[in-house]
Amino acid sequence: MTDARRTPYPEAATRWMVGERRARVLDLGSGRGGFAAMLHDAGHEVFGLDREVGAVAHLAERLGTRLHVAGQVESLPYLSCHFDVVTASQTLHRFAPGLALTEIARVLRPGGHLAIAYNTRDDTVPWVRRLTALMRDADPQAMAGDFGTEAVQSLTESPYFTGLERRNFRNWVPITRSGLVAMVQRQPWAAALSEDRRARLVADVEELYDTSARRPEPLLLPFQASCWRAEVDHAGLVLVEDEDALEIRL
Secondary structure: OOOHHHOOOOHHHHHHHHOOOOOEEEEEOOOOOHHHHHHHHOOOEEEEEEOOHHHHHHHHHHHOOOOOEEOOHHHOOOOOOOEEEEEEEOOHHHOOHHHHHHHHHHHEEEEEEEEEEEEEEOOOOHHHHHHHHHHHHHOOOOOOOOOOHHHHHHHHOOOOEEEEEEEEEEEEEEEOHHHHHHHHHOOHHHHHOOHHHHHHHHHHHHHHHHHHOOOOOOEEEEEEEEEEEEEEOHHHEEEOOOOOOEEEOO
């Protein structure tokens, strides 16, 4: 069994999003392939798409398959009705919804569905509340925690998807001392801090880690895996006769 602490989401979330039967899946914005690897290990036929050529090359090496391409979600290089499931893990907000959703609907077979996942931070754990306080002392808008999930709203307005469902799963993500410091330093506002202020913040984060972790185990950063799925509705799409294509009425 895959160790959920070493994967982007719990296995239960993946099963709910994609199902347990073998499916042909297109993963949008695969990046370095954490989620795509979960799907592959679960026995699915996974096609990865990312705009970065380097990410696609890494994905092919990681999964040992050649089903991955560099391309744009708004103009998918696939035949119509080609996939059982299309997934977007932490990526839906990066795409132009009016173009992306019509393309996703086009490549889904009748009865197929779009599955979306976002990790949103859980602030009910005391050490996470302390971390949030440290970061908001430097920037009041830090650690908002739910970036990207507003993009799901576009699904409710699309004529090409129906029956939107949501389910949440608790997801514990391990993080090391250096990883926690790096996470803080990567925040856009951190670069604007003075050298002394940034050094104090790093020291405070390191102290927080040292007083919260149970060595040698890493700290577990609590997230809620928020997952959605919606079935494609081809009523607004017209299959062009004698062509393997769908016509989308605008």
